Amino acid sequence: METLFQQKASRYLLSVMLVYALLMATHKGEFWPLSIYPMFSQAGQPWTRALVRDVTNTPDSLKWQPTDFDELNGAPVALQDYGVDQIDFANFVSKTEDWNEKRRKALQKMFGREQIGNRELMVMKVHGRLVGRDSVVTKADPLMLVTSDTVYSLSGDTTKSKY
Amino acid sequence: MLNRFISDLFQTQKPRTRGELWYFKLFELFVGIYVIKYAWEWANYIPRNSDVVLPLGMANYIDISFMFGETMPVINAVLITVLCIFSFFRIQFRWQYFLVLILLHFQFVARYSQGEIPHSMNMIGMSLFALALATFFFKKPWQVSRFTFGSVYFFVGLSYFSAAVSKLIGTGLFWFDGRHLWLWIAEKSTDILSRTGTFELNFLQELALQSIPIASAILLFGWLTEFAGAFVWSKKYRPYAITAIIGMHIGITLTMNIRFDAYVIELLIIGYPWDQLFDRYQSSFPKFRKLSILTSS
Numbered sequence: 001m002e003t004l005f006q007q008k009a010s011r012y013l014l015s016v017m018l019v020y021a022l023l024m025a026t027h028k029g030e031f032w033p034l035s036i037y038p039m040f041s042q043a044g045q046p047w048t049r050a051l052v053r054d055v056t057n058t059p060d061s062l063k064w065q066p067t068d069f070d071e072l073n074g075a076p077v078a079l080q081d082y083g084v085d086q087i088d089f090a091n092f093v094s095k096t097e098d099w100n101e102k103r104r105k106a107l108q109k110m111f112g113r114e115q116i117g118n119r120e121l122m123v124m125k126v127h128g129r130l131v132g133r134d135s136v137v138t139k140a141d142p143l144m145l146v147t148s149d150t151v152y153s154l155s156g157d158t159t160k161s162k163y
Numbered sequence: 164m165l166n167r168f169i170s171d172l173f174q175t176q177k178p179r180t181r182g183e184l185w186y187f188k189l190f191e192l193f194v195g196i197y198v199i200k201y202a203w204e205w206a207n208y209i210p211r212n213s214d215v216v217l218p219l220g221m222a223n224y225i226d227i228s229f230m231f232g233e234t235m236p237v238i239n240a241v242l243i244t245v246l247c248i249f250s251f252f253r254i255q256f257r258w259q260y261f262l263v264l265i266l267l268h269f270q271f272v273a274r275y276s277q278g279e280i281p282h283s284m285n286m287i288g289m290s291l292f293a294l295a296l297a298t299f300f301f302k303k304p305w306q307v308s309r310f311t312f313g314s315v316y317f318f319v320g321l322s323y324f325s326a327a328v329s330k331l332i333g334t335g336l337f338w339f340d341g342r343h344l345w346l347w348i349a350e351k352s353t354d355i356l357s358r359t360g361t362f363e364l365n366f367l368q369e370l371a372l373q374s375i376p377i378a379s380a381i382l383l384f385g386w387l388t389e390f391a392g393a394f395v396w397s398k399k400y401r402p403y404a405i406t407a408i409i410g411m412h413i414g415i416t417l418t419m420n421i422r423f424d425a426y427v428i429e430l431l432i433i434g435y436p437w438d439q440l441f442d443r444y445q446s447s448f449p450k451f452r453k454l455s456i457l458t459s460s
Contacts, residue, residue: 005309012296013313013317032219033287035282036329037322037325038326039280041326041330041334044343044346051356051357076360078360079357088279091216092277103214128349128353136345
C-alpha cells in the first residue's frame with residue numbers, strides 16, 4: 001500500500017514540478033500562489049516609494065518644492081487612516097508613467113472624496129540611493145496634489161503651484 | 164537517494180496513527196481560516212481599485228474589471244467561505260479545493276492589481292494548492308494528509324532555496340554587503356512613515372546602521388538560512404531548518420518592518436512533530452476518538 005502511494009505521490013509531484021517550471025518560465029517567476037521569490041534579489045539598487053503630506057496650510061511657494069526626506073513640507077498623513085495600503089499606494093504611484101484622467105481618478109478614489117474633505121494632499125515620490133561608500137541619500141519630489149474636486153499636477157516652474 | 168527524498172517528504176515509513184489525522188485537520192483548519200480571512204480582507208479592499216496597473220496571474224489573459232466594485236468580491240468571498248467550510252467537513256466534490264483556489268486567485272489578482280507583487284500570502288496559497296492536489300488525487304485520509312504535508316514541505320523548501328538562488332543571480336556573491344541593508348531600512352522606513360505618519364528606528368536597525376560588518380552579518384545569516392531551506396525536505400533536519408527560518412522571519416520583521424504572521428504560524432505548525440504529541444495525550448481525552456467525522460473522508 002505504502003509503495004503504491006509513494007509511486008503515485010512521486011508521479012504527481014513530478015507533474016506539479018513541471019507545471020511550476022512552465023508557469024514560472026512564462027510569467028516572469030510569478031503566478032500566484034507560485035513564485036520564484038525574487039524579492040530583495042537586486043541589492044543596492046536605487047528605489048522609489050511614495051508618501052503623502054497634508055499641505056493645506058503650506059505656502060504655495062513651498063508646496064511643490066523638492067526636499068530632503070528629513071525636511072518634508074506640510075503635515076504627516078497616515079495612509080492607514082484612509083484605509084489605503086501603503087505598499088499598494090507606493091507601487092501605484094511609482095509604476096504609473098502616464099497620469100491620464102483614469103489614473104488620476106483612481107488615485108482620488110483610493111482616498112475617497114468625503115475623507116479628503118477640505119484638505120490638500122500632496123502625493124510625493126521618494127527616491128533613495130547609495131552615495132559614496134557609506135551613506136544613503138533620500139529625496140522627496142512632489143507629484144500630484146489631490147483635493148476632493150480635482151487631482152492637480154505640476155507644470156513648469158517648481159517654485160510656484162501651477163495647476 | 165530519490166526514494167529517500169520521496170520517503171522523507173511523504174512520510175511513507177511512518178506508522179499510521181490517529182494523532183497524524185488530528186494534526187492534519189488542525190493544519191487544514193488553519194489554512195481554511197486564513198483563506199477565508201484573505202477572501203474577506205481583499206473583498207473589502209477591492210472596491211478602492213478601478214484600474215489594473217500591473218496584471219498578475221490570470222489578469223494577464225482575462226479583463227478582471229468585472230471584479231472591481233462592491234458586489235463581485237463579496238459574492239466571491241461568500242462562495243470561498245461556504246466551499247471552504249464544506250471542504251473541511253469533506254462535503255465536497257473531487258476538485259472543490261481547486262475551485263476555492265481559482266476563486267481566491269481571482270480575488271488576489273483583483274486586490275493586487277495596483278503594482279505590488281506581495282509574497283506574504285503565498286504560503287497559504289501554496290498550502291491550499293497542496294490540499295487541492297491531495298483531495299483530487301487521493302481519497303484515504305492518511306494519503307490526503309501525507310500528500311498535503313509532503314507537497315507543503317516540498318514547496319516551502321523550494322521557495323526559500325529559490326529565493327536564495329535569485330539573490331545570487333540578481334546581485335552576486337556580495338549580496339550580503341551591509342550597505343544594501345541600509346538602503347532597505349531607508350526604504351521600509353519610508354513605507355512605515357507613509358502608513359502611520361511616524362517612524363522611529365528600533366535597536367537592531369540602529370545597530371545595523373552604525374556598522375557595516377553587523378549589517379552584513381544580519382544579511383548573511385538570512386541568506387544562508389534561505390539556502391538551508393532545502394533541508395526542509397529532510398525529515399531529520401526539518402525542525403532545525405524551520406527553526407532557523409522562523410528566526411530569519413523575526414529578523415526581517417525587526418530590520419525591515421515586514422511581518423510574516425501567516426508564514427510564522429504555518430512554519431510552527433508544519434515544522435515539528437505535533438502528531439506525536441496528539442498520540443501521546445489522546446488517551447487522556449477519550450472523547451476525541453468519537454469525533455471521527457473530522458478525520459475520515
